[in-house]
Amino acid sequence: MTGLAQLEALAEPLALFVAGGAQRDHAALPDGVETLLLLAPDGPRFWAAFTTSAEYRDGQPDPMDRWSRRVIDALADALGARAFYPFGATPPWPFYSWALATGQVFASPVGWLVHPHAGLWLSFRGALGFGRRIDVPLPDTAPCSGCARPCVTACPVAALTDTGYDVPACHAYLDRAEGAQCLSHGCAVRAACPLSQDHGRASEQSAFHMRHFHR
Ligand code: B12
CATH class of the missing domain: 3.30.460 (Beta Polymerase; domain 2)
Known part of the structure; x- marks a missing residue:
């Protein structure tokens, strides 16, 4: 092997x-x-x-x-x-x-x-x-080519867009009642990616990481 x-x-x-x-x-x-x-x-x-x-x-x-x-x-x-x-x-x-x-x-x-x-x-x-070279096969296509880019507009407060990540704005939203969805199901931007759909991540896992991020 x-x-x-x-x-x-x-x-x-x-x-x-x-x-x-x-x-x-x-x-x-x-x-x-x-x-x-x-x-x-x-x-x-x-x-x-x-x-x-x-x-x-x-x-x-x-x-x-x-x-x-x-x-x-x-x-x-x-x-x-x-x-x-x-x-x-x-x-x-x-x-x-x-x-x-x-x-x-x-x-x-x-x-x-x-x-x-x-x-x-x-x-x-x-x-x-x-300490030795191990080759790993490359994918055939880059994932974002031809994508409608839903990630760019998915953040409810535009804290993460194609112009950057406003970390304080993200935390401020998570402190509000409306931020509960992101806290319990994970970042809306990450969830919006068409390729994320097939990965089927458990909400409990996202909530675990969001608690760590927002503690
Ligand atoms: C510091 C850090 C953060 C800071 C960023 C602060 C800032 N904007 O400057 C904060 C705390 C905000 C952050 C948040 C998150 N992060 Co973070 N973070 C890191 C960490 C520990 C170190 C980055 C660093 O400074 N590297 C040092 C430099 C020299 O290395 P580098 O690789 O060249 O660094 C480049 C990147 O850091 C990039 N960059 C700069 N700012 C940010 C911010 C984010 C969020 C990302 C992804 C990249 C990034 O630019 C750097 C220069 O090229 C890395 C782990 C690591 N060891 O790299 C994870 C990492 C980048 N984060 C990651 C993740 C998963 C998250 C979260 C999504 C966690 C979560 N909830 O699950 C959150 C975002 C919250 C949300 N809305 O969901 C993942 C990458 C995910 C991805 N798909 O891109 C990493 C690789 C950790 C991991 N275990 O996989 N993070």
Whole structure:
């Protein structure tokens, strides 16, 4: 089995998928890393898998970050790779830039990352850095080509458009009664992406992340 097939097989029961691979010749990768494979939650299966974990149930802070470290550190050990996380590092590891360098993830009209499989629900739980090159097939088409761009007008207070993200305006709306829909079902912009529809993310997962964002 190649490194990619082996990782995909190990990631599948964890409800993670390989969202893309960044290569040293296209990305600023950490020393010693030739290929970096990005791991993303795989639709509604992810929430079902995560909520059965000890971390989700133990009542301690940051359960998803602790779960991610446990399972992705174990993948790194099994595959002889080095694990990187989008949280807990100062300064943060540049996941956004790494994602764009894969050629499998794209900047949407609103700037956030969009993926052919996950749409705007794309996020990362970690990445594995390998000391050897591992090729990852590229998608046939870029996700936003020919799209009517519903993401640009979906935010009820225009806090996120193709002119940028007004974070204080987003939080102010979430403080109002009308913001309850975004808090309990997730960001309206991310939900509006046609590709997000097929990813079928659980509302409970969106509410979990929105609580974290808006705490
Ligand atoms: C800081 C941060 C934020 C800040 C942004 C503040 C700002 N505007 O400057 C805040 C707290 C607002 C934020 C919010 C969210 N974020 Co955020 N955030 C990060 C974080 C931890 C660090 C970014 C950074 O500074 N990198 C350092 C520089 C050097 O690296 P870089 O990759 O080159 O950085 C580029 C990007 O950060 C980009 N950028 C700048 N501002 C913003 C804002 C957002 C929201 C995004 C997506 C990108 C982005 O420009 C930078 C230069 O090219 C990254 C994780 C990571 N390690 O990268 C996640 C990350 C970018 N965020 C992510 C997510 C999911 C969110 C939320 C949607 C969380 C949620 N609710 O689920 C929210 C938005 C709330 C909502 N309405 O739903 C995802 C990307 C999602 C996507 N599809 O694009 C990341 C990759 C985390 C992950 N685990 O997957 N975030």
